[in-house]
Amino acid sequence: MENKEIVIQAQGLTKRFGDFIATNAITFEVYKGEIFGFLGANGAGKTTAMKILIGISKPSGGEAKVAGFDVYSETEDIKKNIGYMSQKFSLYEDLTIRENIRFFGGIYGLDRKTIKEKTDVLLKTLGFEAEADKLVSSLPLGWRQKLSFSIAILHNPKIVFLDEPTGGVDPVTRRQFWDLIYEASNRGVTIFVTTHYMDEAEYCNRVSIMVDGKIEALDTPQNLKKQFHADSMDEVFHQLARKAKRSE
Amino acid sequence: MKLFLAFITKEFKHILRDTRTLIILFGMPIVQIILFGFALTNEVKDSRIGILDYSKDEASQHIIHELDASRYFDIEANFSNPQQIDQAFKEGKIRLAVVFPANFRHSLFQQNTASIQLIADASDPNTATTVVNYASSILKSYQDEVLGEQTLPYTIQPEIRMLYNPQLKGAYNFVPGVMAMILLLISAMMTSIAIVREKELGTMEVLLVSPVPPILVIVTKAIPYVLLSFINVSTILILSVNLLDVPIQGSLLLLLGESMLFIFAALALGLFISTITNSQQVAMLASLMVLLLPTLIFSGFMFPIENMPKPMQFISNLIPSKWYFFIVRDVMIKGLGFKCVLKESLILVAMTIGFVLIALKNYKTRLE
Amino acid sequence: MNAIIANHLFKSFEKGKIKALEDISFEVKQAELFGLIGPDGAGKTTLFRILATLLLAESGDSSVDGLDVKKDYKAIRKRVGYMPGKFSLYQDLSVEENLNFFAHVFGTTIEQNYHLIKDIYQQLEPFKTRKAGKLSGGMKQKLALCCALIHEPSVLFLDEPTTGVDPVSRKEFWEMLKYLKSEGITILVSTPYMDEASLCDRVALMQKGKILDIDTPVGIIEKYPKKIWSIHASNMYALLQVARAFPNTHTCFGFGESHHLTLNHDAEDYDAFCQYVQEHYKEPFQIQEITATIEDCFMALS
Known part of the structure; x- marks a missing residue:
């Protein structure tokens, strides 16, 4: 990663809910084209932090810029420049693949012609041509995930946020999914993944591990393993998360 | 027995810990009774009226005084010419104008005939009729008072008698209606939602894969709601007697007994709904569509059934709340005895048994 | 029983x-x-x-x-x-x-x-x-x-x-x-x-x-029919592309930190593979033989 252009910059980012400090002065940078893993146990504060970064929650303190836009005042610009895919909701199950693409393309203000072109390319890349007019609900889980990732990057966002993307998918489909992510990252799209599946963490260029609202470690998976004398990210996580006091 | 108690305790905890639902459950009857009893009532109170008195004699003054003293009217204005009446109506200041002709007393006593003009704002015909009726009855009582000893038969207005509801109180209709609605909602909807919630949580699966007889799970779910519904019946009755002045004419025991019967019918319905639905949302929608709407439309408390087309009248027979509505009206308002509501009661019993049978037939010891 | x-x-x-x-x-x-x-x-x-x-x-x-x-x-x-x-x-x-x-x-x-x-x-x-x-x-x-x-x-x-x-x-x-x-x-x-x-x-x-x-679990892994290598380099995506482009690559899957590679003729193709990657990837890369994981076995079976 030679070009170290910063696309996400957080400086002392804090979010309080009453007395509870969900996110406690976290500071980190994410570079262009990077696959950045944002790890933490349930309740460590990663969802809160991500909500701030995607512009749907206002921080209580600190600074952050996403794609060059301020998380306090320029949330609308942020939303235009990012893609978002969550495990829980990403596609309308009662619409067909084609209708989903058209709808989400429309949301991001793509014109009819662009949507049509992009739809064709997308269907071809994913090999979904034959299923284009099938309801999303009839697709296997892994297909849906590939589709929803492709839709999340339809409008060429600078950053894509993935919220626990690949739980429960079969190994082959999962690899195809990561192939898509690698490919996007290679084109310069920054990928921000939150997950608590540690094997997923190994796919990331760099990972941060949050414990009780703070970032306790931030480095490449390789360096972290060295630092904690561990064989796997699982072990690294264990050593850090065992100290955690709070849970959900 | 210990098992039974464990289940009942658990159900009560579920209900009591869900404060929001609890408030709705207990607040709903109170709010409904107050809403229907007062805000939506046909009864007209403190209507503003205007007077145009060309005669200004003893008799007219007396009547004006009577009108003002009545709780139905407030005298808003005294006019000196008809144009002012027009103006007042246009501005919506008054609902009724009373016009006394010149020499009112003289005509009344000397010629034995006198006319009073009652002008009402008929843009709301119901209110207009009511207001005119009230005013007429005051005029009549004045006549009776002055002319009472005399033998001259004399009437200004035709006599109107309102059977069972002499004051035309709307509450007489609404109390039974609200009772039917609340009981149905709580017993049927809440029970079905509570059972379906266990399905959604996955706890039903665990309970099925346990030595507990499934019927126990269901029965214990219903019991707290029987109690809740009963408390609600009592609340509604207390409120209607004390707040709405709707007395219980018939036997209280009979009324409560019939209410229990209806609660069971509603529970059986709820049970039935829970066996055919798998999500709380669907259970709720089904309850609303199958129970609440028909209760509102077909039980006769909002729209008179006699005025409906034949097919609608037929459908109304299938609605349990219609029969309960009739029972409450007969027992509570008309003060009739059990004999008179026997037919309705039997229909409810039959419906309850029917629903229980269907529910049991649909109930499975397995998942599908 | x-x-x-x-x-x-x-x-x-x-x-x-x-x-x-x-x-x-x-x-x-x-x-x-x-x-x-x-x-x-x-x-x-x-x-x-x-x-x-x-x-x-x-x-x-x-x-x-x-x-x-x-x-x-x-x-x-x-x-x-x-x-x-x-x-x-x-x-x-x-x-x-x-x-x-x-x-x-x-x-x-x-x-x-x-x-x-x-x-x-x-x-x-x-x-x-x-x-x-x-x-x-x-x-x-x-x-x-x-x-x-x-x-x-x-x-x-x-x-x-x-x-x-x-x-x-x-x-x-x-x-x-x-x-x-x-x-x-x-x-x-x-x-x-x-x-x-x-x-x-x-x-x-x-x-x-x-x-x-x-x-x-051990039995399943022992039954894995092929030799399997893990490969690693600084640009993992480019490495994946090159590895897959090699004509005798059987499978190459991302496994996070490394890619898992199998070759059509196992050890026979090894030298040719290394040479191919050197030619096309140009930068240094690591390759080592590993034991298959359950996930490798699962993919091989499915």
Whole structure:
């Protein structure tokens, strides 16, 4: 990663809910084209932090810029420049693949012609041509995930946020999914993944591990393993998360 | 027995810990009774009226005084010419104008005939009729008072008698209606939602894969709601007697007994709904569509059934709340005895048994 | 005696359109920790439901503790513990109330079988009065396990107990299963995480309603038919492209930090592969032979 252009910059980012400090002065940078893993146990504060970064929650303190836009005042610009895919909701199950693409393309203000072109390319890349007019609900889980990732990057966002993307998918489909992510990252799209599946963490260029609202470690998976004398990210996580006091 | 108690305790905890639902459950009857009893009532109170008195004699003054003293009217204005009446109506200041002709007393006593003009704002015909009726009855009582000893038969207005509801109180209709609605909602909807919630949580699966007889799970779910519904019946009755002045004419025991019967019918319905639905949302929608709407439309408390087309009248027979509505009206308002509501009661019993049978037939010891 | 026997089970949904189980047969020995490993849609939950007497198979028969799942379902329900996948307890009841309730359901008390749940319960004890809905994912699953154990079942069915649970709790959960096994309880557990396979005595790899293989985790890995290498470089994506472009590459899958590579003619192709990558990738890369993981085996079988 030679070009170290910063696309996400957080400086002392804090979010309080009453007395509870969900996110406690976290500071980190994410570079262009990077696959950045944002790890933490349930309740460590990663969802809160991500909500701030995607512009749907206002921080209580600190600074952050996403794609060059301020998380306090320029949330609308942020939303235009990012893609978002969550495990829980990403596609309308009662619409067909084609209708989903058209709808989400429309949301991001793509014109009819662009949507049509992009739809064709997308269907071809994913090999979904034959299923284009099938309801999303009839697709296997892994297909849906590939589709929803492709839709999340339809409008060429600078950053894509993935919220626990690949739980429960079969190994082959999962690899195809990561192939898509690698490919996007290679084109310069920054990928921000939150997950608590540690094997997923190994796919990331760099990972941060949050414990009780703070970032306790931030480095490449390789360096972290060295630092904690561990064989796997699982072990690294264990050593850090065992100290955690709070849970959900 | 210990098992039974464990289940009942658990159900009560579920209900009591869900404060929001609890408030709705207990607040709903109170709010409904107050809403229907007062805000939506046909009864007209403190209507503003205007007077145009060309005669200004003893008799007219007396009547004006009577009108003002009545709780139905407030005298808003005294006019000196008809144009002012027009103006007042246009501005919506008054609902009724009373016009006394010149020499009112003289005509009344000397010629034995006198006319009073009652002008009402008929843009709301119901209110207009009511207001005119009230005013007429005051005029009549004045006549009776002055002319009472005399033998001259004399009437200004035709006599109107309102059977069972002499004051035309709307509450007489609404109390039974609200009772039917609340009981149905709580017993049927809440029970079905509570059972379906266990399905959604996955706890039903665990309970099925346990030595507990499934019927126990269901029965214990219903019991707290029987109690809740009963408390609600009592609340509604207390409120209607004390707040709405709707007395219980018939036997209280009979009324409560019939209410229990209806609660069971509603529970059986709820049970039935829970066996055919798998999500709380669907259970709720089904309850609303199958129970609440028909209760509102077909039980006769909002729209008179006699005025409906034949097919609608037929459908109304299938609605349990219609029969309960009739029972409450007969027992509570008309003060009739059990004999008179026997037919309705039997229909409810039959419906309850029917629903229980269907529910049991649909109930499975397995998942599908 | 085998604690669980499944014999040619078939099950489909929506009038045969969705085939959930196709010819599933396996046996689980007494006090064995048996894993059903497979992604969502493999048919794991359906299989659990059939064995837990909640569903009837279309054909084939099965028994639990020597009892037929169809005929003797009542007897089975008395002696199995079942934790469904979406099981989330009563959210509005406290930890203790949940436990007490399930104790009542099985006609027992917490004290009676305390020895079984002691370890887990001690971890939960500080949160005794907390509502189950306010527990973390890991804690919830521990409580659910407690509830499933309260009547000292002889067979335990756990449907994806570690899904959505953080790694620390996952590890603790598996330690508990090991202990329960040592107490003589037969455990059938399912998981979508391949890395958890190695924690089982034997596993069945499942996909799309079929069993791909049944063996010990070591046995499955030993059966892996090919040599497998891990490759690593600074630009993993470019490396993946190059590796896949090599004509004799059999498979090359991303495994996070490294890619796992198999070649059509195994060792014969090795030198050619290295040369090809050097030519096309141009930068230094590492390659080393490794033992296959369960995930490699799963992909090879599917």
